[in-house]
Amino acid sequence: MPKPIIHFIGAGPGDPDLITVKGARLLKQADVVVYADSLIPIDLINHYVKPKTEIIPTADKSLAQILEILVDRAQSGKTVIRLHDGDPCLYGAIQEQMNGLLAAGIDFEIIPGVSAYQLAAAKLRVELTQPQQIQSIILTRVSGRTQVPATEELETMAAHQASLCLYLSARHVQKAQTKLLKHYPADTPVAICFRVGWKDERILVVPLTAMASTTDRENLIRTTMYVVSPALKAATVPTEYGTSHISKPTTTATSNLYAADYDRLFRRSHELKQRDFDD
Numbered sequence: 001m002p003k004p005i006i007h008f009i010g011a012g013p014g015d016p017d018l019i020t021v022k023g024a025r026l027l028k029q030a031d032v033v034v035y036a037d038s039l040i041p042i043d044l045i046n047h048y049v050k051p052k053t054e055i056i057p058t059a060d061k062s063l064a065q066i067l068e069i070l071v072d073r074a075q076s077g078k079t080v081i082r083l084h085d086g087d088p089c090l091y092g093a094i095q096e097q098m099n100g101l102l103a104a105g106i107d108f109e110i111i112p113g114v115s116a117y118q119l120a121a122a123k124l125r126v127e128l129t130q131p132q133q134i135q136s137i138i139l140t141r142v143s144g145r146t147q148v149p150a151t152e153e154l155e156t157m158a159a160h161q162a163s164l165c166l167y168l169s170a171r172h173v174q175k176a177q178t179k180l181l182k183h184y185p186a187d188t189p190v191a192i193c194f195r196v197g198w199k200d201e202r203i204l205v206v207p208l209t210a211m212a213s214t215t216d217r218e219n220l221i222r223t224t225m226y227v228v229s230p231a232l233k234a235a236t237v238p239t240e241y242g243t244s245h246i247s248k249p250t251t252t253a254t255s256n257l258y259a260a261d262y263d264r265l266f267r268r269s270h271e272l273k274q275r276d277f278d279d
């Protein structure tokens with residue numbers, strides 16, 4: 001019998017086409033899929049698995065119960081998938097599962113997935129890094145039932161005025177808005193991204209001052225991620241909301257990548273080519 005191994009797979013944000021080729025191949029071979037049912041549509045699993053695959057939701061299970069299932073099925077020689085939404089390394093609570101598996105002598109591998117912020121940026125048709133304006137993306141959450149370390153408080157993060165993707169925060173959106181407003185201008189666009197990649201996906205782009213009121217009014221509480229970014233001023237969002245909330249880009253700066261006078265390893269600048277030629 002082959003050595004037991006659990007495959008942790010990132011399912012992506014919900015769209016079945018956004019799982020990796022490797023993740024999909026393993027799902028097709030799975031005997032058992034243990035999955036986070038509140039965050040992964042069952043359609044995504046049914047799309048790939050063979051008819052007799054055992055599918056086990058975990059929303060009502062404790063860590064000990066999940067570990068017991070994983071260890072039991074792996075030890076009986078089954079191909080076991082632990083399916084997480086988005087990318088497992090981000091708020092996936094996989095560390096304690098991996099520790100438990102190591103303690104039980106079961107090996108594992110991790111197959112990454114597309115995180116919610118990546119699909120949100122794609123739907124918004126925006127580059128979250130903008131030349132001369134934003135060169136960092138912060139992935140974070142606001143303190144709620146789970147406390148964020150003082151050094152990572154939202155207000156501290158907001159001080160960078162980078163592109164900021166806010167997970168797990170819709171229930172504390174008023175608090176988040178207040179902290180963000182300490183540093184971001186009031187008209188900074190915020191994309192409220194509700195269940196991106198799901199059939200009932202909604203994406204609303206509003207000024208920062210309307211972040212909380214819009215979330216509450218539209219009841220976008222469950223599975224919502226926010227993108228707060230001056231870069232959204234350059235976005236052209238093809239949603240039900242059109243482009244009306246989005247003002248003109250604040251920067252027309254372009255990246256050095258395609259600049260004719262920028263020397264790169266695989267494409268030397270015009271000036272250098274000319275000089276070489278003259279020599």
Ligand SMILES: C[S@@+](CC[C@H](N)C(=O)[O-])C[C@H]1O[C@@H](n2cnc3c(N)ncnc32)[C@H](O)[C@@H]1O
Pocket residue numbers: 013014039085086087088089090091092114115116117166167168169193194195196197198222223224225226
């Ligand atoms: C436990 S975290 C897991 C994040 C996940 N590992 C990822 O990489 O996207 C769950 C939170 O991620 C965000 N999220 C996950 N899937 C989403 C989706 N399809 N649309 C919008 N937000 C999503 C929401 O903020 C949700 O509360």
